[in-house]
Amino acid sequence: MIPHIMSRTPPHPTREQIELPLVLDCLSDPIRLAIVYQLAQQERVSSELCCGDFNGLAGKSNLTYHFAKLRDCGLMQTRVAGTNRFMRLRREDLEARFPGLLDAVLQSAAKDADRLQLVAECDVVEAK
Amino acid sequence: MIPHIMSRTPPHPTREQIELPLVLDCLSDPIRLAIVYQLAQQERVSSELCCGDFNGLAGKSNLTYHFAKLRDCGLMQTRVAGTNRFMRLRREDLEARFPGLLDAVLQSAAKDADRLQLVAECDVVEAK
DNA sequence: TCGATAGTTCAATAAACATTGAACATAGGA
DNA sequence: TCCTATGTTCAATGTTTATTGAACTATCGA
Numbered sequence: 001m002i003p004h005i006m007s008r009t010p011p012h013p014t015r016e017q018i019e020l021p022l023v024l025d026c027l028s029d030p031i032r033l034a035i036v037y038q039l040a041q042q043e044r045v046s047s048e049l050c051c052g053d054f055n056g057l058a059g060k061s062n063l064t065y066h067f068a069k070l071r072d073c074g075l076m077q078t079r080v081a082g083t084n085r086f087m088r089l090r091r092e093d094l095e096a097r098f099p100g101l102l103d104a105v106l107q108s109a110a111k112d113a114d115r116l117q118l119v120a121e122c123d124v125v126e127a128k
Numbered sequence: 129m130i131p132h133i134m135s136r137t138p139p140h141p142t143r144e145q146i147e148l149p150l151v152l153d154c155l156s157d158p159i160r161l162a163i164v165y166q167l168a169q170q171e172r173v174s175s176e177l178c179c180g181d182f183n184g185l186a187g188k189s190n191l192t193y194h195f196a197k198l199r200d201c202g203l204m205q206t207r208v209a210g211t212n213r214f215m216r217l218r219r220e221d222l223e224a225r226f227p228g229l230l231d232a233v234l235q236s237a238a239k240d241a242d243r244l245q246l247v248a249e250c251d252v253v254e255a256k
Numbered sequence: 257t258c259g260a261t262a263g264t265t266c267a268a269t270a271a272a273c274a275t276t277g278a279a280c281a282t283a284g285g286a
Numbered sequence: 287t288c289c290t291a292t293g294t295t296c297a298a299t300g301t302t303t304a305t306t307g308a309a310c311t312a313t314c315g316a
Contacts, residue, residue, distance in 0.1 A: 020236050020244065021156050028153035029274085051293060062275055064294055083283045083292045098236035100228065108148050108226035116148065157304085179263060190305055192264055211262045211313045258316090265310070273302070280295070286288090 009080050010071060015093040018074035023098070026073045027105055030116060031057050032066050036075060037109050037118050039089045048079070048086040056119075137208050138199060143221040146202035151226070154201045155233055158244060159185050160194050164203060165237050165246050167217045176207070176214040184247075 026032050034057050042049055054063055067087065070076040074093060079086045094102045109116060154160050162185050170177055182191055195215065198204040202221060207214045222230045237244060 020233075020240055021158050021161065024152050024161075024233070025156035028149050028156055030149050031274090033149065033152075052291090058274095059276070060293065061277075061295080065274075068294095085293070098232070098239070100232040101236050104226070104228040104232040105148075105152070108229050111226070112148055159304090180261095186304095187306070188263065189265080189307075193304075213263070259314105260316100261314080262312085263310105264312095266308090268307095269305085271303080271305100274300095276297105276299080278296090280293105282292085282294095283290105284292105285290085 010068075010078055012071060012077055013074045015074075015096060018093060018097045020098060022073040023075060023094075023101075026069055026075055029066070029069075031062075032070055033105075033109055033116065034118055035066060035070065036089065037106065037113075037116075039076070039087060040106050041119070043089065043091075047088045049088075050084045050086050052084075138196075138206055140199060140205055141202045143202075143224060146221060146225045148226060150201040151203060151222075151229075154197055154203055157194070157197075159190075160198055161233075161237055161244065162246055163194060163198065164217065165234065165244075167204070167215060168234050169247070171217065171219075175216045177216075178212045178214050180212075 027036065035054055038054065039049060051060075051063060051067065057063065058066065067076065067078065067085075070087075071078055074090055074097075076087050077090050079088070089102075091102065109118060113120070155164065163182055166182065167177060179188075179191060179195065185191065186194065195204065195206065195213075198215075199206055202218055202225075204215050205218050207216070217230075219230065237246060240246075241248070
């Protein structure tokens with residue numbers, strides 16, 4: 001039987017392969033910034049979210065596209081479990097490569113949460 | 129006599145108009161990141177550099193394009209003096225809007241200076 | 257006043273990007 | 287075993303992007 005593509009974990013860059021321009025470019029898109037922000041908010045509750053939790057941000061296939069970019073640049077990790085894909089922030093790797101960067105971006109985003117139309121923390125938790 | 133366009137200072141966004149996605153997008157381009165980095169290195173010597181100081185990074189008209197993007201997003205300020213345009217980083221405004229962000233990016237860039245082909249500090253100073 | 261220097265503007269081009277919907281693959285439950 | 291939920295793949299579309307060179311404008315100094 002031929003191995004099934006979809007059940008395999010997609011490729012991720014190693015920590016050392018994470019590149020600053022790619023990370024910044026990823027974070028510069030409002031939808032991807034919202035994904036990363038929501039992931040960060042959720043971290044206190046659980047470190048993972050699945051694709052469906054972001055349905056409010058864009059259409060399904062568009063989200064797949066943005067997830068791939070976030071994965072390719074090293075910001076997110078995807079874990080496959082059954083029919084779900086669980087995402088988490090690669091906090092430690094980011095912190096090791098670019099100390100303070102992710103937090104500076106997240107705090108900047110939090111400051112402009114209204115302007116950027118980001119979900120408030122309570123929204124995320126309640127939506128569970 | 130009709131006022132001469134080129135002698136006027138180009139428009140800049142106010143501090144409040146500076147937007148996070150635009151700033152990140154600006155910094156995600158390797159040439160623009162190099163410009164900002166060089167400007168930051170130079171700050172200890174003088175807070176300003178003129179277009180010609182960046183000739184190593186790209187062609188003249190391409191530089192004009194990147195300078196415009198940096199100015200439009202609020203990262204740089206341009207001052208016109210004779211036939212020169214002097215650039216400086218809008219450090220205070222950036223710090224007020226997004227505390228810690230610029231420094232986190234600059235430190236990250238410094239860590240990857242080789243990979244990003246950024247000018248070493250001594251190169252900048254010696255090139256004067 | 258002329259020439260050189262500094263930088264801008266404009267049009268053209270090729271590549272990358274975000275977005276959509278339709279078709280598909282996979283896993284789990286009735 | 288079939289139905290449903292979850293998510294991916296693919297092709298098509300229109301937009302934005304970076305880069306180039308040629309023509310231009312403005313300023314300074316000889």
